[in-house]
Amino acid sequence: MSQIPTLQRPHRAVARGPRIAQLIRDADALLIDFNGTLSDDEELIGQLVSEIAIERLGVRLDRERYFDRFLGRTEESMFQELSGDADPRRVGELVELFNRRYLDAVYRERRISGEAEAFVRAVHAGGTPIAVVTAASKTVAVPALSQIELLDQIDVVVALEDVERAKPDPACYVQALEVLGVEPERAVAFEDSPIGFAAARGAGLPVVGVGRGAMLSEIATTAVDALRPDLLIS
Known part of the structure; x- marks a missing residue:
């Protein structure tokens, strides 16, 4: 049974703004959690x-x-x-x-906001591969993505069925990186929970926190309120 991992407070203040755009520009791939990150659910x-x-x-x-x-x-x-x-x-x-x-x-009622959808479409249009990496089942994630015709903007979906151990085990992120052919230090993960952070960091990925909760200030050194296209602009 998955347990909520304990993550330490970062040693520096949470960074926002232009640094996010630079992280995304430098990345060879973006790996995005589904529940609570891409989907406001x-x-x-x-x-x-x-x-x-x-x-x-x-x-x-x-x-x-x-x-x-x-x-x-x-x-x-x-x-x-x-x-x-x-x-x-x-x-x-x-x-x-x-x-x-x-x-x-x-x-x-769709749960993927118009801004999150626009973010994914802008990243895809720029040629950066995208993986959705989730502890949810494809039974729910794929129809939600298909509902707004976003599935064809995503290069791979790694879900519960694809790995033996769900988050916080890093297997889902490791698999997504292997499919994309990208080294972890050349990619960026987006997560909203301690379990997700543990999984992404366990795979060696830098992680951007997504959300407004106080929890993010405890574990994220880089964070945004939500996914939106202006994150791509310095």
């Missing part, structure tokens, strides 16, 4: 997990506990912990229910 995930937990398990999960305990983890590991059940069939049923409800919500 962490509140949705927390809501759905909480609903299923109370309906099917009789377990109450409040927002604070979700963000403190479960942010960045796979749905499988969340439901396994919440249910205390090691039976993969039981946990799998809960995950399938989550996936259906997640896709229903995404089809009603």
Whole structure:
């Protein structure tokens, strides 16, 4: 079961602004987390997990506990912990229910913002390869990307099904780098959670934090509020 890693406060202040544009210009590839980074959906995930937990398990999960305990983890590991059940069939049923409800919500209201979409399209147009590297299943990530015709802008999607161990294990990032044929020091990862940071750093990647939470000031030396095309401009 994935546990939230402990990461130390950086030794220097969080850098923003022109440094981001320079990092992106110098990179031979960008590796972007999906949930909470490319897709603004962490509140949705927390809501759905909480609903299923109370309906099917009789377990109450409040927002604070979700963000403190479960942010960045796979749905499988969340439901396994919440249910205390090691039976993969039981946990799998809960995950399938989550996936259906997640896709229903995404089809009603897109979660990838217009600015994040424009960022990906601008990077792609500039010739820099892009990988989406996620602990989510392709069952949800690929349809969400396809919904706004963004999948053809992305060179590779490495998801839960593609690796034996999910984040914080670095396997997903290692695989994406191998597919792209890029050395880790020549790429940049974008992440929003301690688990994601641990995975990217474990693969040797520099990491840009994405989001507004206080957590980022604890673990990120470089951060942005959200993905948007003006990050490409010095």
